[in-house]
Every structure is written in structure tokens, then in C-alpha cells.
Amino acid sequence: MPVLLDTxxxxxxxxxxxxxxxxxxVAADVEAACRRIVDDVAGRGDAALIEATRRFDxxxxxxxxxxxxxxxxxQAVKACDPKTVAALELARERIESFxxxxxxxxxxxxxxxxxxxxxxxxxxxxxxLYVPGxxxxxxxxxxxxxxxxxxxxVDRVVMVVPSPDGKLNPLVLAAAHLAGVSEIYRVGGAxxxxxxxxxxxxxxPVFKIVGPGNAYVAAAKRLVFGKVGIDMIAxxxxxxxxxxxxxxxxxxxxxxxxxxEHDANAQSILITDDPALAGDVARAVETQLxxxxxxxxxxxxxxxFGGIIKVKAIEESxxxxxxxxxxxxxxxxADPEGLAAKIRNAxxxxxxxxxxxxxxxxxxxxxxxxxxxxxxxxSSGLGVLDFxxxxxxxxxxxxxxxxxxxxAMALGHAEGLDxxxxxVGIRLNLP
Amino acid sequence: MPVLLDTxxxxxxxxxxxxxxxxxxVAADVEAACRRIVDDVAGRGDAALIEATRRFDxxxxxxxxxxxxxxxxxQAVKACDPKTVAALELARERIESFxxxxxxxxxxxxxxxxxxxxxxxxxxxxxxLYVPGxxxxxxxxxxxxxxxxxxxxVDRVVMVVPSPDGKLNPLVLAAAHLAGVSEIYRVGGAxxxxxxxxxxxxxxPVFKIVGPGNAYVAAAKRLVFGKVGIDMIAxxxxxxxxxxxxxxxxxxxxxxxxxxEHDANAQSILITDDPALAGDVARAVETQLxxxxxxxxxxxxxxxFGGIIKVKAIEESxxxxxxxxxxxxxxxxADPEGLAAKIRNAxxxxxxxxxxxxxxxxxxxxxxxxxxxxxxxxSSGLGVLDFxxxxxxxxxxxxxxxxxxxxAMALGHAEGLDxxxxxVGIRLNLP
Numbered sequence: 031m032p033v034l035l036d037t038x039x040x041x042x043x044x045x046x047x048x049x050x051x052x053x054x055x056v057a058a059d060v061e062a063a064c065r066r067i068v069d070d071v072a073g074r075g076d077a078a079l080i081e082a083t084r085r086f087d088x089x090x091x092x093x094x095x096x097x098x099x100x101x102x103x104x105q106a107v108k109a110c111d112p113k114t115v116a117a118l119e120l121a122r123e124r125i126e127s128f129x130x131x132x133x134x135x136x137x138x139x140x141x142x143x144x145x146x147x148x149x150x151x152x153x154x155x156x157x158x159l160y161v162p163g164x165x166x167x168x169x170x171x172x173x174x175x176x177x178x179x180x181x182x183x184v185d186r187v188v189m190v191v192p193s194p195d196g197k198l199n200p201l202v203l204a205a206a207h208l209a210g211v212s213e214i215y216r217v218g219g220a221x222x223x224x225x226x227x228x229x230x231x232x233x234x235p236v237f238k239i240v241g242p243g244n245a246y247v248a249a250a251k252r253l254v255f256g257k258v259g260i261d262m263i264a265x266x267x268x269x270x271x272x273x274x275x276x277x278x279x280x281x282x283x284x285x286x287x288x289x290x291e292h293d294a295n296a297q298s299i300l301i302t303d304d305p306a307l308a309g310d311v312a313r314a315v316e317t318q319l320x321x322x323x324x325x326x327x328x329x330x331x332x333x334x335f336g337g338i339i340k341v342k343a344i345e346e347s348x349x350x351x352x353x354x355x356x357x358x359x360x361x362x363x364a365d366p367e368g369l370a371a372k373i374r375n376a377x378x379x380x381x382x383x384x385x386x387x388x389x390x391x392x393x394x395x396x397x398x399x400x401x402x403x404x405x406x407x408x409s410s411g412l413g414v415l416d417f418x419x420x421x422x423x424x425x426x427x428x429x430x431x432x433x434x435x436x437x438a439m440a441l442g443h444a445e446g447l448d449x450x451x452x453x454v455g456i457r458l459n460l461p
Numbered sequence: 462m463p464v465l466l467d468t469x470x471x472x473x474x475x476x477x478x479x480x481x482x483x484x485x486x487v488a489a490d491v492e493a494a495c496r497r498i499v500d501d502v503a504g505r506g507d508a509a510l511i512e513a514t515r516r517f518d519x520x521x522x523x524x525x526x527x528x529x530x531x532x533x534x535x536q537a538v539k540a541c542d543p544k545t546v547a548a549l550e551l552a553r554e555r556i557e558s559f560x561x562x563x564x565x566x567x568x569x570x571x572x573x574x575x576x577x578x579x580x581x582x583x584x585x586x587x588x589x590l591y592v593p594g595x596x597x598x599x600x601x602x603x604x605x606x607x608x609x610x611x612x613x614x615v616d617r618v619v620m621v622v623p624s625p626d627g628k629l630n631p632l633v634l635a636a637a638h639l640a641g642v643s644e645i646y647r648v649g650g651a652x653x654x655x656x657x658x659x660x661x662x663x664x665x666p667v668f669k670i671v672g673p674g675n676a677y678v679a680a681a682k683r684l685v686f687g688k689v690g691i692d693m694i695a696x697x698x699x700x701x702x703x704x705x706x707x708x709x710x711x712x713x714x715x716x717x718x719x720x721x722e723h724d725a726n727a728q729s730i731l732i733t734d735d736p737a738l739a740g741d742v743a744r745a746v747e748t749q750l751x752x753x754x755x756x757x758x759x760x761x762x763x764x765x766f767g768g769i770i771k772v773k774a775i776e777e778s779x780x781x782x783x784x785x786x787x788x789x790x791x792x793x794x795a796d797p798e799g800l801a802a803k804i805r806n807a808x809x810x811x812x813x814x815x816x817x818x819x820x821x822x823x824x825x826x827x828x829x830x831x832x833x834x835x836x837x838x839x840s841s842g843l844g845v846l847d848f849x850x851x852x853x854x855x856x857x858x859x860x861x862x863x864x865x866x867x868x869a870m871a872l873g874h875a876e877g878l879d880x881x882x883x884x885v886g887i888r889l890n891l892p
Contacts, residue, residue, distance in 0.1 A: 396853040
């Protein structure tokens with residue numbers, strides 16, 4: 031049974047607090063194991079990478095086979111269903127077009143004193159993209175990571191994808207090909223993260239690593255953070271649906287299950303002011319589960335982490351949504367825009383009854399890599415800015431230095447940093 | 462002796478590689494100790510925070526004394542030299558004015574299919590600002606962290622600052638006051654980071670933590686990363702000066718020493734095409750060291766980590782600067798703008814002979830919290846965006862769903878996520 035909450039119940043605050051605190055992340059303690067692998071690859075390079083690949087992926091490689099060949103990529107594209115490739119191509123175009131609008135503008139201005147200030151954006155030169163193998167190998171995620179990197183102007187986008195028992199998902203290679211990524215290595219896990227961060231004889235190091243992975247990948251990314259940049263640590267996915275009596279319960283149920291089928295730790299939540307809708311959705315979920323291929327996963331997620339929250343008025347959902355800070359927020363009410371304008375914490379908002387989250391997962395154009403586990407309170411989905419960095423610019427002439435110098439010197443002295451003061455004073459003939 | 466390198470030397474590549482790989486970060490293994498402190502504060506709240514403060518800061522507090530009172534703040538402001546307060550006020554105004562230009566614009570557009578897309582920026586609701594105690598307590602850093610947070614529109618900016626033996630730097634409190642920060646707690650170390658991340662009875666939790674700190678603070682930030690957002694992990698500071706014969710060697714020496722005086726692990730580097738200038742700068746450094754209050758620190762930094770790189774032509778400095786990816790880059794050449802345009806990796810660029818980095822540290826207006834240890838290859842200085850997050854928006858009507866739906870369904874099926882496909886199909890009466 032999903033959790034049923036009602037804001038008019040006297041113990042709502044406590045029950046909602048417990049619901050918020052529910053831990054869905056698997057706290058696998060793999061850090062020590064990861065540290066050994068990372069240190070080994072950092073120290074011994076290809077040899078360690080190849081040994082770890084033999085051990086974890088049951089795959090025998092030599093250094094010359096680490097990289098996926100152009101021919102393999104071409105074969106993979108041919109092996110894919112053309113209809114799927116066409117859908118990937120549509121997705122790629124729409125993702126590219128959306129993300130082009132995120133390209134930031136440089137700034138340069140001269141202030142009243144004549145000081146020239148500003149900043150300049152530039153692409154990160156080399157980025158690594160981790161792609162999970164096995165069942166969680168999603169070609170759509172390849173596009174969502176690689177396309178913004180290309181739009182940003184990253185010179186070198188390197189993909190790593192594990193190939194357990196030698197198997198590679200052709201759609202993943204096809205998506206990489208469509209996104210213009212041709213440097214692909216068949217390695218995964220903590221060893222692939224270490225190879226990207228430290229480099230080996232075969233794999234030149236990158237400056238930032240993005241992309242989702244299992245607990246080992248997440249722990250390894252945390253370990254190399256600082257040496258290279260990393261994106262967020264992805265947790266289990268979640269959706270919050272806010273709906274009033276105008277909404278179709280079967281559509282809501284389908285959306286809740288689309289989230290739940292990802293992972294037994296995924297979370298699907300409905301907030302509604304209509305008790306009848308709440309009941310209808312709960313029943314529709316059960317009906318639809320009976321014919322769903324991934325019913326076991328979806329049922330576990332819905333029963334363990336699902337929730338239906340009844341509110342007295344739909345406005346109550348604003349505060350609840352901000353506290354939940356859902357990765358995905360669907361609003362199916364009479365006035366979705368009005369409600370959305372009041373909600374501050376969400377990774378992405380899907381407005382109205384005809385915007386199921388699955389559109390955003392694939393072909394909407396916005397990014398599906400979004401902050402999970404309430405981190406939308408402090409972070410954003412993946413975008414072009416994640417593949418760029420800003421350099422600030424400052425230029426004074428003698429006049430400007432004369433005007434600003436004394437205050438800088440006063441602060442240098444106050445902070446006990448006399449060489450700071452002197453670097454100004456020496457130019458102004460001030461002691 | 463600083464390292465002397467020459468690009469015309471046959472072993473330059475190897476020597477430069479070794480120079481780049483030189484480790485300046487102190488690799489204190491404090492993680493286990495930090496984890497105990499963080500877990501203790503997460504579990505026992507104020508009681509653990511108070512015990513750790515007694516132990517590490519030799520300060521006896523009860524919960525009612527954790528917060529610095531309004532009266533104490535007012536007293537601190539009065540105790541400061543008015544000239545220093547005026548300089549802080551000038552700095553605050555200029556930082557505010559610069560950072561206001563970083564406020565991002567929301568985007569909303571309708572594409573050719575009629576799909577509405579865009580994103581919306583909003584401020585993080587609560588942010589914690591760590592301020593080191595003791596000698597590294599810099600009021601300028603309080604402004605550099607707090608002002609962008611205020612400009613972003615953060616509702617609640619909370620400052621923590623350790624008060625070893627009960628001592629607080631009045632200038633730090635004055636800077637907080639000028640920046641509009643009034644919620645200040647006299648705690649520091651890993652225990653303060655844990656209190657900010659998990660909350661205690663006295664300190665409500667925040668969603669992101671910024672600000673520099675010692676090895677314990679850095680390790681604790683790494684541990685709570687994910688639970689809350691964090692800024693970069695700050696390393697020892699560095700400056701790279703690129704200068705030709707047009708530059709004044711004494712000014713360059715003063716700038717190299719302004720960096721070196723921060724920390725024995727700081728790094729100051731000169732690249733020049735003029736052998737005479739290289740010699741003159743080296744001599745000027747020695748001369749100026751003899752009268753510098755923090756000469757011991759500056760000398761250690763210069764001798765252990767300083768460097769002078771001679772190039773055949775100033776254009777060679779572009780590739781070297783990109784590899785060094787310095788936190789601060791000063792360009793004192795005949796055409797600083799031309800050279801700056803070619804360099805991609807730097808935290809901040811200071812153009813021309815009259816822009817010593819100390820101006821940027823205090824009153825230039827740009828932020829002095831900048832990426833260290835070559836991380837300018839993949840990250841930016843602190844700015845308004847660090848205190849905001851982006852929510853993407855997507856809206857389809859029935860027509861748009863009809864056009865995009867089949868491709869989304871194809872990808873859902875291809876990824877084995879049939880409930881995704883169904884959430885689209887159920888709205889279109891498609892199987």
C-alpha cells in the first residue's frame with residue numbers, strides 16, 4: 031500500500047515529515063573497495079583497468095581493444111531498428127535546439143570610475159560521459175549528456191560504457207554516433223571513472239565526468255571530485271503529480287507507473303484536493319499494473335514509496351511540493367500555469383494533462399538529467415552551463431587604481447596581508 | 462629557489478609536467494575523524510555541537526549562546542576602525558553592482574510544433590556560509606560569499622564562524638552586518654558543517670553550504686555533499702603573471718609575493734619572454750622579502766612552489782597558461798587583451814600593469830572565490846548562479862502530443878520501459 035496522507039488529519043505534519051525522511055538511496059558501503067580500484071588505475075593505468083574489466087565484466091581485453099572501433103559503431107547503427115533510430119534523431123534535434131538557447135553571453139562593461147569589468151564563458155576542453163551497461167543502458171541518456179556537451183563546444187567528449195561479457199547495447203552506440211561522440215571505451219565501474227580522471231596510456235584524462243551509474247560509479251565520482259569536476263550524484267527517480275477533479279485518473283495512474291517502473295526505489299506521489307480522484311487513481315494503478323511488463327518493479331516502488339496526499343484546497347500543494355522538491359512535477363489542474371508560478375523547488379515541471387513526463391524523458395527537448403532526492407532545493411538539471419566555465423576579467427588604468435587603491439590597501443592591512451597592500455602601493459608610490 | 466624552466470630547453474616538457482604535477486594540497490587524512498563528528502551532530506544535534514565546540518575551540522557554550530546576538534554584532538561594528546569599515550562598504554557596493562549583472566533571465570518559447578518550453582530560475586531558500594576563524598578570518602571573504610547570495614535572493618543566509626577561546630574577529634561580524642547577514646553562530650569545523658547540513662534544535666538546516674575552511678571543513682563538506690549542495694573544495698591559492706619587457710619587475714615581484722604571503726602552499730609563477738626581466742623579478746622578490754611582515758610564509762611558498770618560465774615568444778604562454786589553469790592570471794604585456802583572448806583556462810584575468818590582483822581581492826567588484834589547483838579547467842568562480850537553480854518547463858497540448866508521442870513511445874519500448882510508452886499511448890488511444 032502506498033502511504034495515504036491527509037492535510038486535515040491532526041498528525042499530518044509528523045506523518046509528512048516521516049514521508050519526507052524516508053530513505054530510498056541504497057547506502058552501499060563500497061567506498062573502500064572503490065578507493066582501491068581508483069588508486070590502482072591511477073598508479074598502473076591500462077594494466078589495472080584491464081584487470082578490473084576482466085574481474086568485474088568477465089571480459090578479456092588488451093589495450094588495443096579498449097576503444098570501440100569505428101567499424102563496430104557503424105555496425106551497431108545498422109543493427110538498430112530504423113524507427114528507433116529515427117526517434118533518436120528527432121530527440122537529438124529537439125535537445126540540441128532547446129540547449130542552444132542556454133548558451134550564455136559574455137559580459138563586458140565599464141563602470142563610472144572607468145574600471146573595465148566582465149566575464150567570458152568557455153567550454154571545458156575534455157569531458158567524460160559515463161553510460162551504464164546492462165538493463166539500465168539508455169540511449170536517451172547518452173543524448174541528454176552528450177548533446178549539451180557538444181552545444182557547449184567541448185572539444186573532446188569521451189564515452190565509457192561497460193560491456194559485461196562483451197555485450198554492448200547497439201542503441202547506445204547509435205545514440206553516441208548521432209550525438210557526434212566517436213571516442214568510446216568499453217570499460218565501466220570505478221575503474222572507468224579512475225581512467226577518465228587520471229588518464230592511462232590509452233585513455234587521455236578528461237577534466238569533468240558526467241553521467242549516471244551504480245553505487246560503485248557514484249562512490250568513485252565522489253573520490254575523484256576535485257581532481258576533476260563531476261555532475262550531481264544521481265539517486266532514484268521520482269515524480270509528483272498535482273491534480274484536481276479536472277484530471278483523468280487513468281492518465282495519472284499511467285504517469286505514476288511510468289516513474290515506478292524505473293526502479294523499486296523510485297517514488298511516485300499524487301497530491302489532490304479531490305477524494306474521489308484519489309480513489310480512482312489508486313484503483314487505476316492496480317488495474318494497469320496487471321498488464322505491465324515491469325509490474326514487479328513498479329509494484330514494489332508504488333507499495334514501498336508511493337504516496338497519495340489529500341489536501342483541503344489545491345493551494346496547499348505549493349508548500350508540500352516545495353518540501354518534496356520533486357525531480358519531475360506534473361500539474362494537471364484547471365490552471366497549471368498559475369500553480370507552477372508559485373512552486374519554487376522542482377527539477378522540471380510538466381504543465382497540463384497532455385504533457386506526460388515521458389515526453390520530457392525523450393523528445394520534449396529539455397534535459398531529463400534532473401536533481402533527485404529533494405536536491406532540486408539546491409541544484410538544477412543538466413545543461414550547457416555544466417560544460418562551460420566562466421573567467422572573470424578586470425582592468426584598471428592608473429586613474430582607476432588611484433581611486434580604488436587606498437581602500438584595497440586598507441583592507442589588506444586590516445587582514446594582515448601587507449604584501450597585498452604593497453602590490454597596490456608600489457604602483458601608486460604609497461607606503 | 463623557485464623552479465626555473467625554459468621552453469627552449471630539451472627537457473622542458475618533462476620538467477613542466479613535473480611542475481604541473483607538484484602537489485600543494487595537504488593530504489590530511491581526517492575523513493574518519495570528520496565522519497564521527499558529522500554523524501554525532503546529525504544524531505544528537507546541539508549537544509554534540511556544544512561538546513565538539515568545547516573540545517576543539519576550548520569554548521563553553523549552552524544552546525542559548527550558540528547564536529551571536531544582535532548586540533554583539535552592533536558592538537563589533539563600533540569596535541572597528543571606521544576607515545576599514547568604509548573600505549568594506551565600498552567593496553560591498555562594488556561586489557553587489559558586479560553580481561547584479563549575473564542575475565539570469567528566465568526563458569519561455571513556443572517551437573514550430575506549438576510545444577511550449579523554457580526554464581525558470583529561483584533562489585535557493587537557505588544557504589550556509591562557512592567563515593574560518595583565527596588568522597584566516599577574512600572579512601572580504603564574507604562579502605564575496607554573502608553578497609552574491611543576497612543578490613540571488615536567498616531568503617536565509619546563515620553564517621557559522623568558529624570562536625576559538627571565545628575570540629571573534631569584529632571585522633568578520635562587521636562584514637556580515639554590511640552584507641545583511643544577521644543569523645550567525647559561533648561554531649566551526651566539521652561540527653558546524655554537520656549542523657548546517659542536518660540541522661539541530663537551534664540551527665535550522667540549510668540546502669547549500671559555501672565558504673572556505675581547513676582540512677576538516679573540506680572533508681566534512683565532501684561528506685555532506687548530496688544531502689546539501691556545496692561549492693568547490695578550495696585549495697591553496699595561486700597566481701600566474703605573464704609579462705614582457707614592458708613590465709615593471711618590482712611590480713611583478715610585489716604581485717608574486719602578495720600571492721605567496723597567503724600560505725606556504727600558495728604558488729606564484731612568472732612566464733616571460735625577456736630573460737633580463739626574469740632576473741630582475743627574482744632579485745626584486747628577494748629585496749622585497751626582506752621587509753615583508755609575513756616573509757617566512759611568502760619565502761617558503763616562493764622557494765618551494767614558485768616558478769619562472771622563460772619562453773621564446775610570448776605566444777608560447779597561451780598553452781602553458783591553459784595547462785596551469787591558474788586561479789589568478791595577470792597579464793602585463795604590450796597587448797594584454799590580445800593575449801587574454803587566446804587563453805581559455807583561468808579563474809580571473811587581471812589586464813595590464815595597473816590591475817594588481819589585490820584590487821580583485823577586495824574592491825574590484827568581481828568575486829575573489831575562484832577555482833584553485835588547476836580546477837579552472839572545469840569550474841568557475843563563485844557567482845550568483847551558485848545560489849540559484851533552474852527548473853525546466855514543458856507544455857504540450859493534444860496536437861503536440863499527437864506529433865511527438867509516437868517517437869517517445871518508440872524510445873520507451875526500445876528501452877524496455879513500457880509504462881513510459883503507455884503514459885503517452887493512453888492519452889492518444891494508441892496501444
